[in-house]
Each structure stands twice: as C-alpha cells, then as structure tokens.
Amino acid sequence: MIQHSINFKQELEGWWCVIANHKVYLPSPNNNIPCGVFSDLAMPFTPPEQVHEIGVFEGVTVYLLQITDQEFSQHETEFFGFRTVLFEQPDKFEFVARAFQVDLFLRTHQFCGQCGEKMTLIDWELATQCKPCNHRCYPRISPCIIVAIRNKEKILLAQGVHHKPGQFSIIAGFVESGETLEQAVHREVGEEVGIKVKNLKYFGSQPWPFPHSLMVGYTAEYDSGELVLCEKEILSADWYGLDNMPSTAPIQSIAGQLIAQTKKMMKLAQ
Template sequence: MYQCPPQDEQAYWLIFSQDKLVQLGDRPGLIHGSWLELQFVSAYQDEVLLVGQLGQHNCYLIDLGLEQPAHERAELVSLREAMMREGEQAFGIMARAWQLALFYRTHRFCGQCGSAMHKVDWELATHCNRCQHRCYPRISPCIIVAIRDGNKILLARGSRHKEGMYSTLAGFVESGESLEQAVHREVMEEVGVRVSNLRYFGSQPWPFPHSLMVGFLADYDSGDIQVDGEEIQDAQWFNFDALPLIPPPFSIAGRLIQASADNCK
C-alpha cells in the first residue's frame, strides 16, 4: 500500500498532525505540489500512502501522528472546517485519508495477545504474526432520518451542533440491530415520536471518527415531540418555506432535507 511518490509528480498532499490537517500559511487550501517541495516531511518517505485522485492528480496521505510539522509556515486546521470548505469531491478524499491515518495509529498492537501488529502490504489491514489476529479499518453504521408531516419537517438541535443549527436526527446502529430498527429506536429516544414508511435514501462517509451515515426518508406517524434536553436540546416542526439554519447541501443531512421538501411539492 505504501509507495514512494515520483519525485516530480504534481499531487495533493494530505498531511495530518494530531487530529488536524497541515496547510501552508501562504497557500490556503490543500497542499499541492511535488514531493521535492515537501522537505519537511522527507523522513516519512516510506510511509506515503496513495488515497485517491482529485481531478487529474493523485492524493497522498502522510501521517505525522502526534508530531508537529517542522515547517515555519505550517498551520494546523480543523479537518471538519477543511472538509466543509473544499467541497464534495475533496470531502470524500479527506474522509478516507483521516480514517486510514486513524486506523494505523490505533492498531499498532494486537488486541488479542498484545504483540506488535504489522501492516499487510496487499490490503488495508494490520496483522499479528503471533496469534494471526487481523484488523481492518472500523466502519460504524449510523442512521440519519428526515421525518416529514405534510409541508413540515422535524428538525433537532443537538448539543454538538453549532449555535442555531437544526438538522435531521441521527444515531449509531447498535449490535444486533437492523438499520430500520435503529431508525425507529433513535427517533423514539431522541424526540418521542413514531414514524412510518421508511425509504432508503443514500449514504455518506463521515470520518468523526469512522461513521457511515445511512440516510432514510420517513413519514410522521404519531406522538408529540419530547426531548431529553441533553443530547438533543430542542426539536421542532418547521415549514419548508421557513427553515432555520441547516447543514450544507452536499452533506447527507442537507440532501435529506431537500428531498423531503421536493416530496411535498
């Protein structure tokens, strides 16, 4: 999986330090250029990982782990911010790169016998030579659902949302549960209502830290909104022509809200 990039290839470089993305102060946005211009990461030459393409250019991952970048113009920016700013295609590449970086960082030792793990060179995995335990990057399914009642949609403000932002409901699928069961349970737990007519909508990777958002459209069935005031601080029915601040249109939450609005026309 690792490869030394051609010296003069023009490429994008996703360099992580701690949980931040490295950018060079005088050139905002993803780092673009050749390996020769990246002297400050030359020690990582054998740990460069190809993670995809953006336009005509390859994208390489270099993970500094907990080290700081030794570059006077290096700035550390929040991955969340960078993903929102760079748009849909770069969003996918950054999501993948961060999940792989995190996977290798957190699977250095075997969870079964404690020995050092080795990177498998032909697939994305780590392997323990002592007990043969093998690990793959973890993906955690998470349902996200838009609930519509006529010309209204139920949106909630979570404790982790930015001020004033309302979004669709979401939650992790528990062990032994189907996606549909997770939707019904989460909706009941978070806002106390019943839904019906679930339709699969689409999915989106969300790397905080390794979720796969599985989107559904649903119709309101019965019950009054009740929130716990902790995880969910407020939930309301909003008319489609008077929506609050909502997530951007390329996020799956934004697309679910748009699709619900289109359905009631």
C-alpha cells in the same frame, strides 16, 4: 482502492494529504491541498520511506503523507480542521476523510488488542495481523443513520445538546450491534423524539471522519405519536414549515442535503 506502504520517491506526483492531530495541511497563500511532484512542492516535512495511495481525484493519485508530532507543532498554523475542507473545498472532502481514517488506523493498530504483541501490516489489503495469536484488524467504520422526517408540509427539526446555539438538524444516531439500518432509524427516532415513522427511503451516504463514521441517510414520513424528547440528547424539537425554518445544517453535509430534499417534498405537499 487503498494501497498502503508504497516506497517513496521524490518524483512521485499527486495530491498530498498531510494529516496530523485531526487536521489537514493547507499551506498559504491559497490554503489548498498541495498537488504536484513532491520534490517541486518544497513542503517542510521530512521525506518519508513510504506513503499510502488512497485514491484518485481529477485523474491524479491522492497520497497520505504521515508526519511526526514535532513537525506538526512546528507548522501547526497551516493545519486546519476537516470542516474547513467540507465547507470551502467540498469536492476534496471525501479523500481527506479517507486519508484521516487510514492514518488513524495505521497509528492505532500497531499492537495487538488481544495479546499485546506487535502487529504486522498485511501486504495485499489494509489490515494488520498478529502473528503470535492470529488476531487480524481492519479499519474501524462506525455506521450512523440520519433521517429527515416529513409530516405533510412540515419537517421535524431538533436542536441536539452538542449543536451550536440556534442550530437545528435532523435525527441521527449510531447503529447498534445486530441491527439493520432500518431498525436503527425506527429505534433512534423513538428514543430521541418519541414518535413512529413510515415509508423509509434510502437517500445517500457520506463518510464523516469524526473520527470514523459513515452517515447513511433516509427520508421518512410521520406515522403516529406525540413528541417526547430525550433530554440527554435533545434540547428542543418541533415541526417547521417553509415559512419559519430555523438555521440548519449546511448543504455540504448529508444533513443539509436531506433537509433540502425534504423541503422540495414539502412544497409539493402544499
């Protein structure tokens, strides 16, 4: 459970997620998230008046520590993108993602989007309230579906317009207002590659702090249709077998995990 605005004490002990400019503080020489009693860590940041508790990892409390832009600029070389944590310390990615999204909410909801007055933090939950107009805001979470589609012993892989050259993945997209997750899967697949799918099965989910997505993963089977690509979204797409797989998403991501699961199913179909 997230508990915001905890009075800071030098003797507080925990993991310290220092978030700034969409990056996390990973000091040398180990480039790890600092863990220990705050006063013992000698981090180069001004002790805050308050910190935010965002969870527990390995039995130790995880805190979000917010810093100023000037402090970030002075120590920018020791801040790294979140993908560094995902690939090199994947067990810590979840709470780094959570820390960033809490930090983003607190920084971007200081004033009311309805009347412009200053917002007040609710003390019993992570929300802001505008007293003049009673408008209340909660952290934004943007659900996205991602689906691995299998056609017997082959998987559909696509290269999106924003992918690295030569990098392929599976179909994904944001859920629209009023849609179920399953409806979003069918719509996105139809829009991006022009086919129909069947036998959807829920696989799992992963927070994706770019900036506040929640990836919801499915497996599915090909039903009908020919590949017709949306040129604004997809550069290329095709069916691939186990013997001619291109470079795909890393296993630390839900895309990579879905691809790995589908490859197991492809082997069984041979």
